[in-house]
Amino acid sequence: MEEIINNPTFGILISIVMFEIGLYINKKTKLAIMHPLLISIGLIIGVLLIFDIPLDSYEKGGDMISYLLGPATVILAVPLYKQFHLFKQNKKPILIGIIVGVLTTITSVFALCKVFSYEQELLYTLIPKSITTPIGIEVANSIGGIPSITVVAIVLTGITGAIIAPIILKLFRINDKVAIGIAIGTSSHAVGTSKAMEMGEIEGAMSGLSIGLAGIITVLFSSLFVRILELFM
Numbered sequence: 001m002e003e004i005i006n007n008p009t010f011g012i013l014i015s016i017v018m019f020e021i022g023l024y025i026n027k028k029t030k031l032a033i034m035h036p037l038l039i040s041i042g043l044i045i046g047v048l049l050i051f052d053i054p055l056d057s058y059e060k061g062g063d064m065i066s067y068l069l070g071p072a073t074v075i076l077a078v079p080l081y082k083q084f085h086l087f088k089q090n091k092k093p094i095l096i097g098i099i100v101g102v103l104t105t106i107t108s109v110f111a112l113c114k115v116f117s118y119e120q121e122l123l124y125t126l127i128p129k130s131i132t133t134p135i136g137i138e139v140a141n142s143i144g145g146i147p148s149i150t151v152v153a154i155v156l157t158g159i160t161g162a163i164i165a166p167i168i169l170k171l172f173r174i175n176d177k178v179a180i181g182i183a184i185g186t187s188s189h190a191v192g193t194s195k196a197m198e199m200g201e202i203e204g205a206m207s208g209l210s211i212g213l214a215g216i217i218t219v220l221f222s223s224l225f226v227r228i229l230e231l232f233m
Helices: 009-027 036-049 053-069 069-074 079-081 084-089 091-115 120-126 131-143 147-171 177-199 203-229
Strands: none
Touching: 009 036, 009 053, 036 053, 036 147, 053 069, 069 131, 079 203, 084 091, 084 203, 091 120, 091 177, 091 203, 120 147, 131 147, 131 203, 147 177, 177 203
16 A cells, blocks of 8 residues: 555546546536635545645655646647737737736735735745746745745635636626736636636637736746845845
8 A cells, every 4th residue: 555655646646536526526516616626635635634645655746747737838828829919919908917917916915914914934935826836936936935835825826816707807897808818817827727718718818828927027026026125124
């Protein structure tokens, strides 16, 4: 049994099985809160706790899945390529929207950390919460954050965005497909983009575009923000 648990295949297999269960529950309940990723995370944690399986054993396979996140994100370029003419037609509002979204994320994290008196290290950890995991981990490392907590924040942000995006869009009567894609991609990265793709090809393409641009802009602004913060400390 120990040989099976310590095999990388174990972590990969349990991740796939739990995600498939999450998909099944999501389709049956049709509830936004029953997001497959959220369900699979809970199930995996439950299995590890109930059977007393060390996290290190799971991560031998789980880390392989994390490694593939970067290459998998590249596939989002396919719908973008098909809708690239929309980017050329709307490049100014798209770039402004993404920059404003990134700055809003950074400033809101700073404001909340101040209100709740969080330590500076946690502030640096949460700054990259709205960008895709591979970039977010590197940003957290470079500015002095805690990458493991950053990953948790990124996952929760993505799931939250995917769940509440349709509600927000309906509440504020946002119907423009380009605006929808940019908003979702900038605020909730790849997990949100999967929801945007369900809405339509244009929404998915614009959301996929936002992931890359928001990541680059966050890298630039986060470093600048940290330097400014250090001057006033």
